[in-house]
Amino acid sequence: GENVEQHPSTLSVQEGDSAVIKCTYSDSASNYFPWYKQELGKGPQLIIDIRSNVGEKKDQRIAVTLNKTAKHFSLHITETQPEDSAVYFCAAVKGFQKLVFGTGTRLLVSP
């Protein structure tokens, strides 16, 4: 089955810096790649996603890139703010199957 690896497990940046989180997946048939942000005590919140027919997608300060050949995708956050501090999860989905999550990245943005 699908396996998703996520790096780094923790990431500390200064406010205003950029942050990059990387994920790799194993099943080349996966075609949907969402990213979730989870704040303490809350459920995961969908922040951006990308489908396999697109190489890049942006939404204000966040962007996701997908390299299907290498089977990896990345989340880019620019101009980070303290409120970006949270745990971020990537996931891969094949067709109508379950979301397979990465292990999460704890992002800490220091003022």
Place this chain on the structure above:
Amino acid sequence: DSGVTQTPKHLITATGQRVTLRCSPRSGDLSVYWYQQSLDQGLQFLIQYYNGEERAKGNILERFSAQQFPDLHSELNLSSLELGDSALYFCASSPQTALNTEAFFGQGTRLTVV
């Protein structure tokens, strides 16, 4: 607000007991997923339902069971509870159409087994 409602938010119970967690999906979503998240751990897939039918099963213990009802709400039943079952349990829902496979999570039920 994701539109997915989970009740109760918190549950404290003793070992050996049985509990039921409830999930109401977003309006129109046919698919429901259940995930378990232990302390500082990732999201472990338990089970998925689509329009009342079980679609996929993960590493769900035999002591756990779930169902999706005709009104599309879902319940996760946990029995013979052990201390290690203490975790956050999340429900997510998705339309699961060819054009829309986005999944949205509820706020979770925090289960504490004492």
